[in-house]
Amino acid sequence: MLPEAKSYEELTAKFRWQIPEHYNIGVDACDKWAASDRLALIHLSEEGRETRYSFRDLQRLSNRCANVLEAQGVEQGDRIAILLAQGPETAVAHIATYKLGAIAVPLFTLFGEEALEYRLANSGARVVITDETGLAKIAAIRDRLPALESIISIDGGDALDWHRLLERASDGFLPVDTLANDPALIIYTSGTTGPPKGALHAQRVLLGHLPGVEMPQSFLPQPGDLFWTPADWAWIGGLLDVLLPAWHHGVPVLAHRFAKFDPEKAFQLLADFGVRNSFLPPTALKIMRNVERPAERWATRLRSIGSGGETLGAGMLDWAKETFGVTVNEFYGQTECNLVVSNCAEIMAVKPGSMGRPVPGHRVAVIDDDGSEVPVGESGTIAVRRPDPVMFLEYWQNPEATAAKFRGDWLATGDQGSMDDDGYLRFIGRDDDVITSAGYRIGPGEIEDCLLKHPAVALAAAVGVPDPVRTERVKAFIVLKEGREGNGALVREIQNFVKTRLAAHEYPREVAFVDALPMTATGKVIRKALREQKS
16 A cells, blocks of 8 residues: 655655465455444446445355365366346356455456367466356357366356355355465456457465555545446456456445446446546547537546546547646556556646556656666656566466566566656557557457458458547458458448457458568568558
8 A cells, every 4th residue: 555645756756565375356345344234335227226245245155166266176276257237147157266366357248258168278268257248158168168177157048056055055265375476367458469468467466556546546445436447347447447456455346247338337437336446548538528518417426537648638638637637647557567657646747648657665667678777758668577476477378478578677568658758658659569459459450360261351461540439449450362352341241240250349340352462581470551541
């Protein structure tokens, strides 16, 4: 927890990490609060039904779930895939997995069969916990997942029944005495080439996130705090920027799944529940900005808003201040090493266009290709010094990619930036080809592999092109096989092909049919040349 301080400099000077040798996320985020009926979760279903859970409720449910998983043969280090949206079952599954000393693998509910197959096979998930929709997808690929032994469905169906299993299980469970450095979580992050990579995090990752959550959220916790985000808990932004840090502090979380983000419903949700703290991704803020006279129509009570994924401009910051009455504190990080840079209007000036300053406890710098720090004002790669409690352990079963992520003791983010005299970091661009769209970081490699499976496609490349709402949208450049004609019908067919196999946020919203792709002498696609094309 951040110490009390009146300035950024004082905060940085006072801060010290407190990482115990033994630590378990499930115990810290749930069990330590379970002696009372302290409110933990408010769940608003898609039908509008409200259900409240105390930490004591969650302890009993997660203990039952842990016993169920143990009965299925799950042991410490086994992978448990959680294919669920925001909801109580998702939270219970995570807490139970950590208590067991197993490794959670959160998966996005909008992933298609191909995206799921790769992640489940690569992680060697032994159990999947899902719902009716996920169950249908898993059934289609089950025979290609030899490590998968059990499927548990919260909706019943042709799988083990979550509710029946938990009803029969004991609510007593002794959590595994895990070390802080024991693995706890794999979150898949797309790279520029090849398949997605699984960032393996230790139990300590929650402790590593805390100062980076407390700072942009205006020193969480404060009396009356209630946290909500539209970001799905399958991503690091929803899980470790909101849910688990809030529960570390005993702060209740509001859970509600938007089938599709609706800005007016978001304003209504904030007002109805008196939400005090929120992580609102830039795309959500941009969409909400289009709503007319929101301050007149909804009486929101937010005291803090954090936002990350891209830099907000002065205009957006001014609108948010006028609408919500608070300054949006921007922050920066990535799946492998999250929340290491932040603004905090309470103790430092917020500079529009800046991501903020290094969060206390993290050593962040701008380096050159040799791993040396560049002079103030010069551009280079934003990097984080190891060891760091929020830093990933490795890429799952990918030592080559893990080694390539570092330049000496610096984790190279792949993002270009600069630092000014006051230590504020400015984002310039990427030195890779990752696409940032609606808050998601999308690797073109997985999209291109999918495109090449379409019977009409001979060659394909995917890039990000500017988009006023999403920051970037995916654009595909396609060389067709001989005899195939590029037309509107084929564009829609290709788009649907990707959407149903990967995910809705990954499909190419724009498709261009070309005679050839620009290539290097060694046969690599020059994506930079494609991004620079005017049409």
